[in-house]
Amino acid sequence: MPTRLESNRPLRVAIIGAGPGGLVLAQLLRDDPGFEVTVYERGEAEGDETSSLTGYRILITPELLDSLRKHLPADVQMLLEKAIGVSQKNGNRLGMMDTMCRLICRVDLAGMRSLCSVSRWKLRKALLSGSREFVKFGRVFTSYEVDGSKGVKVSFSDGESIHCDLLVGADGAGSRVRKQLLPDSSRSSTGVTTIYFKAPYTPETEAMIPWASGIMAMAPRRSMVVAYYKNPAKPYGPYDLNNIDPEDSFLMVGMGCYTNEFFNQDKHPDELTPEELKDECLNRARGWHPLLQALIAITVPNSVFVSHIKTQDPIEPWKTGQVTILGDAAHSMTPFLGQGATNAIVDAMTLAEKLKWTEEKEKETITAGVREYESSMLKRGNAAVKNSLYALDLTFAWGNTPWRAWFRNLALSFWDILTPHPANLVEPFPVSYSESNKKGN
Numbered sequence: 001m002p003t004r005l006e007s008n009r010p011l012r013v014a015i016i017g018a019g020p021g022g023l024v025l026a027q028l029l030r031d032d033p034g035f036e037v038t039v040y041e042r043g044e045a046e047g048d049e050t051s052s053l054t055g056y057r058i059l060i061t062p063e064l065l066d067s068l069r070k071h072l073p074a075d076v077q078m079l080l081e082k083a084i085g086v087s088q089k090n091g092n093r094l095g096m097m098d099t100m101c102r103l104i105c106r107v108d109l110a111g112m113r114s115l116c117s118v119s120r121w122k123l124r125k126a127l128l129s130g131s132r133e134f135v136k137f138g139r140v141f142t143s144y145e146v147d148g149s150k151g152v153k154v155s156f157s158d159g160e161s162i163h164c165d166l167l168v169g170a171d172g173a174g175s176r177v178r179k180q181l182l183p184d185s186s187r188s189s190t191g192v193t194t195i196y197f198k199a200p201y202t203p204e205t206e207a208m209i210p211w212a213s214g215i216m217a218m219a220p221r222r223s224m225v226v227a228y229y230k231n232p233a234k235p236y237g238p239y240d241l242n243n244i245d246p247e248d249s250f251l252m253v254g255m256g257c258y259t260n261e262f263f264n265q266d267k268h269p270d271e272l273t274p275e276e277l278k279d280e281c282l283n284r285a286r287g288w289h290p291l292l293q294a295l296i297a298i299t300v301p302n303s304v305f306v307s308h309i310k311t312q313d314p315i316e317p318w319k320t321g322q323v324t325i326l327g328d329a330a331h332s333m334t335p336f337l338g339q340g341a342t343n344a345i346v347d348a349m350t351l352a353e354k355l356k357w358t359e360e361k362e363k364e365t366i367t368a369g370v371r372e373y374e375s376s377m378l379k380r381g382n383a384a385v386k387n388s389l390y391a392l393d394l395t396f397a398w399g400n401t402p403w404r405a406w407f408r409n410l411a412l413s414f415w416d417i418l419t420p421h422p423a424n425l426v427e428p429f430p431v432s433y434s435e436s437n438k439k440g441n
């Protein structure tokens with residue numbers, strides 16, 4: 001890899017994938033004269049408003065948000081502020097409960113409560129600010145070839161190719177860059193499929209959010225998660241009830257179960273219509289607390305997103321060269337801790353920092369910076385994959401039979417008793433709906 005002194009020209013960085021990881025990296029390098037950065041994205045600029053998870057939310061620590069505020073260009077920062085959702089009075093907390101809405105345990109320590117809910121859709125828009133110059137849409141990466149003095153030759157499905165000094169695969173869980181770089185790497189299926197829906201966010205549905213912030217309801221071999229994103233500019237709609245605009249506030253309902261245990265066995269889950277998927281969720285919740293059934297009933301079928309959950313098998317360090325990977329391409333994980341996007345963003349920030357560091361220390365080669373990035377990324381990413389899998393196992397493997405689920409819940413209840421909880425956070429469980437109604441009368 002050329003050093004800055006040898007080449008005496010900006011380092012050409014090609015990024016495959018305009019997800020949060022690829023775009024944060026590009027934005028951090030875009031105004032630095034030491035770099036010439038281009039992102040190649042297979043999708044189109046408008047994104048997919050209707051079906052993809054671009055419209056859901058991610059949880060980001062305030063420290064990471066501050067770091068983004070400090071380092072991103074001013075135009076991106078301004079839009080980033082608008083992507084941050086309104087938190088409930090007592091912050092972001094998660095209550096684990098059984099399907100009759102009986103509390104099992106509370107996850108409400110300060111680190112959890114301070115998490116910020118950020119709209120994926122608005123974050124994407126923010127990260128695309130000023131990107132006309134450096135994001136090329138509709139370009140599908142196919143392969144690369146390390147081409148001696150010319151750098152890396154990157155080929156696309158349209159037959160075109162480009163050359164760069166550093167190729168970064170930020171192309172998500174199914175990464176083609178990873179498959180070529182690390183042909184022995186693999187991802188394992190967890191056997192679990194989750195169906196996500198959105199519901200309109202109104203004062204009435206807001207009051208239906210269990211424990212005001214969100215819950216994970218755990219049944220043997222099934223789970224249900226309820227979360228929300230509240231748009232500060234337009235908290236309560238109005239809504240087109242057939243299609244929730246990705247800009248709007250929403251309640252999110254996610255229903256997990258083993259893929260081969262869908263009630264509807266007539267078709268593969270991928271072939272079920274949005275209405276059939278909603279019926280599937282309603283069927284699963286039969287006999288559950290009416291609040292949980294009502295939350296499913298108010299979801300909008302067209303907002304459905306189905307995820308067959310896979311997890312990256314641990315990746316061993318490889319010999320650093322002119323090709324690297326970040327985000328889900330390196331460490332895709334189960335969504336059960338909501339850590340994937342955060343890790344992709346941290347990877348991008350670490351890589352940008354290391355590349356700039358090598359720039360300042362002229363004699364250091366870029367390889368040294370990339371090696372340091374890879375070492376810290378693998379350590380953090382592999383740990384996050386493991387913890388996220390542990391969270392899925394807690395819900396599924398440890399609750400595979402009614403008895404196992406009973407023991408698990410008992411253990412979690414003891415954990416709740418032994419864990420300190422913030423004082424003065426009295427919130428009715430599971431909801432404040434009836435209380436707020438009484439006040440209104």
Ligand SMILES: Cc1cc2nc3c(=O)[nH]c(=O)nc-3n(C[C@H](O)[C@H](O)[C@H](O)COP(=O)(O)OP(=O)(O)OC[C@H]3O[C@@H](n4cnc5c(N)ncnc54)[C@H](O)[C@@H]3O)c2cc1C
Nearest residue numbers: 017019020021042058141171172327328338339340341342
């Ligand atoms: C339902 C669900 C809920 C989630 N909730 C959270 C959460 O609350 N918090 C959180 O932190 N994370 C969450 N995640 C995980 C998070 O969405 C991902 O970890 C994150 O998007 C990874 O970012 P990335 O940039 O690495 O990859 P991606 O966002 O997957 O982006 C990869 C990009 O590469 C493009 N691409 C792929 N192949 C090619 C190719 N051959 N050529 C060109 N372009 C290509 C894709 O089109 C895509 O735009 C959730 C995931 C799911 C499925």
